[in-house]
Amino acid sequence: MMWFGGSIPAAIAAAKQRSSVFVVFVSGEDEQSTEMAARWEDEKVTEAASDGFVAIKIDTKSEACLQFSQIYPVVCVPSSFFIGDNGIPLEVIAGSVSVEELVTRIRKVKQVTLTFHFLFKFRITKKLEERREEKRKEEEQKEIKKEIERRKTGKEMLEYKRRQEEELTKRMLEERNREKAEEKAARERIRQQIAMDRAERAARFAKSKEEAEAAKAAALQAKQAEIEARKEASQKERSAIARIQFRLPDGSSFTNQFPSEARLEEARQFAAQTVGNAYGNFSLATMFPRREFTKEDYGKKLLELELAPSASVVLLPAGRPASSVVQASGGDLWKFLGTILYPLLAVWRFISNFLFTSPPPSQSTVRSAHQQDHSNPSASSSIEQSRQAVRKRVVEKRGEDFKKEGKIYRLRTQDDGEDENNTWNGNSTQQM
Numbered sequence: 001m002m003w004f005g006g007s008i009p010a011a012i013a014a015a016k017q018r019s020s021v022f023v024v025f026v027s028g029e030d031e032q033s034t035e036m037a038a039r040w041e042d043e044k045v046t047e048a049a050s051d052g053f054v055a056i057k058i059d060t061k062s063e064a065c066l067q068f069s070q071i072y073p074v075v076c077v078p079s080s081f082f083i084g085d086n087g088i089p090l091e092v093i094a095g096s097v098s099v100e101e102l103v104t105r106i107r108k109v110k111q112v113t114l115t116f117h118f119l120f121k122f123r124i125t126k127k128l129e130e131r132r133e134e135k136r137k138e139e140e141q142k143e144i145k146k147e148i149e150r151r152k153t154g155k156e157m158l159e160y161k162r163r164q165e166e167e168l169t170k171r172m173l174e175e176r177n178r179e180k181a182e183e184k185a186a187r188e189r190i191r192q193q194i195a196m197d198r199a200e201r202a203a204r205f206a207k208s209k210e211e212a213e214a215a216k217a218a219a220l221q222a223k224q225a226e227i228e229a230r231k232e233a234s235q236k237e238r239s240a241i242a243r244i245q246f247r248l249p250d251g252s253s254f255t256n257q258f259p260s261e262a263r264l265e266e267a268r269q270f271a272a273q274t275v276g277n278a279y280g281n282f283s284l285a286t287m288f289p290r291r292e293f294t295k296e297d298y299g300k301k302l303l304e305l306e307l308a309p310s311a312s313v314v315l316l317p318a319g320r321p322a323s324s325v326v327q328a329s330g331g332d333l334w335k336f337l338g339t340i341l342y343p344l345l346a347v348w349r350f351i352s353n354f355l356f357t358s359p360p361p362s363q364s365t366v367r368s369a370h371q372q373d374h375s376n377p378s379a380s381s382s383i384e385q386s387r388q389a390v391r392k393r394v395v396e397k398r399g400e401d402f403k404k405e406g407k408i409y410r411l412r413t414q415d416d417g418e419d420e421n422n423t424w425n426g427n428s429t430q431q432m
Contacts (some may be wrong), residue, residue, distance in 0.1 A: 001040045001049060004056040007065050015054040019114055020091065021082055026065060028077040036078040036096040044099055048106040052113065056077035082109045084116060188229055195222035242308035246271050248315055249279065260308035265298040267307075271315060279317045286313055 004011040008024075015022040025040060027033035037057075039045060049055065058064045060077050072081060072089065080093040082105075089111045093102070199222045203215035242260045244267055247253045254274060258267055268284055285292040286307075293305070302308050318378070 001046050001055060004054055008056060008058070008068060011054055011056045015083075016085055018054065019085060019117070020052050020054045021084060021109055023049070023053050024068060024072075024083070025055065025057045025079040026060060026068070026074050026079045026081075027057065027062045030077065032096040033078040036080070037103050039097065039099050040080075042099045042102075044103050045106065052110060053086075053106075080105075082106075084113065091118075100233055110301045192226050192229065193224075195225055240308075242302040243310040244302070244307060244310040245310075246274070246315060247312060249273065249317060253312075258302060260303040260413065261301050263298065264293060264302060264305060264307070265301060267302065267313070268298060275315070278314060281318045283316045283318070284313045285316050286311065292316065 004014065006014075012022055025036070027037055040055075040057075058068065060074070065074070072083075076094045078096060080091075080102075081089055082091040084090050090112050091105055093105055097105070196219075199219035200216060203212065204220045206212040206215045242258045242262070243255065244258060245253055245255045256267075256270055257272075264284070271284070272282075283292060297305060302311075305312070320430075362429050
């Protein structure tokens with residue numbers, strides 16, 4: 001038998017490295033130990049243990065035996081221990097046995113070792129398969145998470161692009177509306193400048209007091225037209241703001257301004273904050289025309305509900321009709337009609353004064369002409385002829401001016417109409 005010449009730890013390391021069975025033969029000085037030692041040296045035993053075994057022989061009185069007995073108790077001497085690579089004794093032979101018995105035990109240990117290695121290999125293979133399956137599932141979960149993240153990122157990118165496009169469209173519409181407003185203001189300034197130039201021209205070429213008075217009247221009319229134009233422009237600017245008067249069931253009221261693009265719900269919330277819980281759950285309504293707003297109306301804009309530039313709404317407590325809360329007054333109706341008809345009346349007054357009126361002659365001029373008529377008939381006739389000639393020239397001049405002005409007015413009316421149509425179409429597009 002080839003015995004390992006090193007220490008027990010070295011023999012254990014060699015057995016693990018070779019995947020062999022670690023054999024420990026503990027012998028003493030008695031007769032059985034001598035016989036068992038002879039059995040281990042037999043050729044049959046040596047041949048049977050030549051492969052797959054790392055054997056070491058220790059004496060009972062040695063330090064190595066003392067260390068070994070602390071782990072594996074030595075019950076009797078001699079003893080033979082067959083220990084597997086996991087440290088578990090596979091076979092223990094106590095005392096002395098025959099050569100045939102020892103060979104049988106060695107073969108049994110080999111068989112057990114082969115079985116153990118097979119089971120161990122099977123278990124390792126199974127664990128490896130389980131580990132591979134777990135890893136495959138982990139990879140699938142990672143791929144699923146990556147796909148979810150990718151879709152989430154794609155959705156966020158699409159949402160970001162959509163917001164960018166909306167902002168770009170909004171800026172383009174605002175820029176377009178601003179350019180139209182500037183163009184309209186420029187045309188209005190040109191119209192006013194033409195009116196002022198006409199008045200200055202009439203004053204500059206006036207050759208008599210009558211013509212000077214006419215020029216003053218034209219300048220006054222031009223100034224009035226400028227004021228009316230400013231009022232009209234201011235009224236159009238106020239269309240961007242909705243001035244809402246809230247009328248309460250007790251007859252009192254309060255007023256606030258909102259952007260015309262604001263929702264009706266903002267106006268209702270402002271009224272709720274102002275009156276508190278005085279009227280409980282209330283709704284809003286208008287009297288002209290009579291209309292009580294629904295839940296869908298609260299999500300609409302004030303301009304869309306025709307509440308801009310100004311309107312009067314009534315707070316309706318739950319369960320009470322609009323007629324029992326606030327009764328319309330005739331003064332409010334006339335104010336409303338006056339607001340609508342005032343620009344039309346102003347334009348008609350300007351046109352009628354310009355076309356059908358002429359400044360009356362002063363009393364001093366009439367008195368002087370009358371005295372001259374009585375004192376000098378020939379001089380009065382010549383004066384009358386010159387006066388008729390001047391009047392003829394003035395009439396011809398006014399006719400030409402009226403034709404020119406009428407042509408300019410028609411051209412500008414067409415331009416204004418196209419501009420208003422374009423503005424209406426732009427606003428309609430924006431609202432849609």
